[in-house]
Amino acid sequence: MEDIPHLDRLQRILSSAGVASRRAAEQMILDRRVSVNGKIVDQLGSKADPIADEIRVDGKLIRPQHPRYVMLNKPDGYITTMEDERGRPTVMQLVESKERIYPVGRLDRDTEGLLLLTNDGLVAHRIMHPSFELQKEYEVLTPAMPHPDKLAKLRAGVRVDGKKVVPEEARIQRESAKGVVLRITIHEGMTHIVRKMMSALEIPVLALRRTRIGPLTMSGLPVGSYRDLRPGEIASLFEALKIDAVEDDSAATSTGGRKR
Numbered sequence: 001m002e003d004i005p006h007l008d009r010l011q012r013i014l015s016s017a018g019v020a021s022r023r024a025a026e027q028m029i030l031d032r033r034v035s036v037n038g039k040i041v042d043q044l045g046s047k048a049d050p051i052a053d054e055i056r057v058d059g060k061l062i063r064p065q066h067p068r069y070v071m072l073n074k075p076d077g078y079i080t081t082m083e084d085e086r087g088r089p090t091v092m093q094l095v096e097s098k099e100r101i102y103p104v105g106r107l108d109r110d111t112e113g114l115l116l117l118t119n120d121g122l123v124a125h126r127i128m129h130p131s132f133e134l135q136k137e138y139e140v141l142t143p144a145m146p147h148p149d150k151l152a153k154l155r156a157g158v159r160v161d162g163k164k165v166v167p168e169e170a171r172i173q174r175e176s177a178k179g180v181v182l183r184i185t186i187h188e189g190m191t192h193i194v195r196k197m198m199s200a201l202e203i204p205v206l207a208l209r210r211t212r213i214g215p216l217t218m219s220g221l222p223v224g225s226y227r228d229l230r231p232g233e234i235a236s237l238f239e240a241l242k243i244d245a246v247e248d249d250s251a252a253t254s255t256g257g258r259k260r
Helices: 008-015 024-032 121-129 148-156 193-202 231-238
Strands: 034-036 037-040 055-057 069-073 111-118 136-143 158-160 163-165 169-175 177-185 209-214 225-228
Touching: 008 024, 008 034, 008 121, 024 034, 069 231, 111 121, 136 193, 148 169, 148 225, 158 193, 177 193
Parallel strands: 111 209
Antiparallel strands: 034 037, 034 055, 069 111, 069 225, 136 177, 136 209, 158 163, 169 177
């Protein structure tokens, strides 16, 4: 029996190979800079086999990267971007990688916690898109116990940027010398969403930390440290995102590093 080709959209292949973002890859195709097996391709619906086909951009052969999935316990003070024109520290300075990985979504500069980085465009898209309803869990430190009416309004839903956001969970987690910690679970991916929800209810935020993305938690991972997802974690994430099981988890070895 002949092997079934691993056909995929050309812009996704270029994005997964670390050539450019998917949108930039689409423009490359429209600009006739991409060829497959020696033939220029300028249609966005075109597909190719990243393993068997010869794909080139500006004449340069593109080789697919091994997929990599990294979790980082992001510290306060780092920008969630590839680089910053103002010279501020970015999360990319905390992770060493031969592959061109990029952050999945954003955490505010002054927000800590779980951040995923990958070169798998499909995984990144499904984590960020609200239609897949992947839960994100946050801990909010506020100086005093919120009034019960405010907690009731939080649980009922808060209007943010014209859209009502109803958390899947909102409760008091614990009290400490620093204040009260609220646990909030949502699946929306809007920018600054938790801080906007708190602001709408006039609940002060002393600190904000993301502790979970879907089935993934960063238990035991120090602030500023990172590690590759373990094979079981990748399988759980794929299941939550309704993606076929990982065929090759050799790239998911449990390596990691510390902030230098």
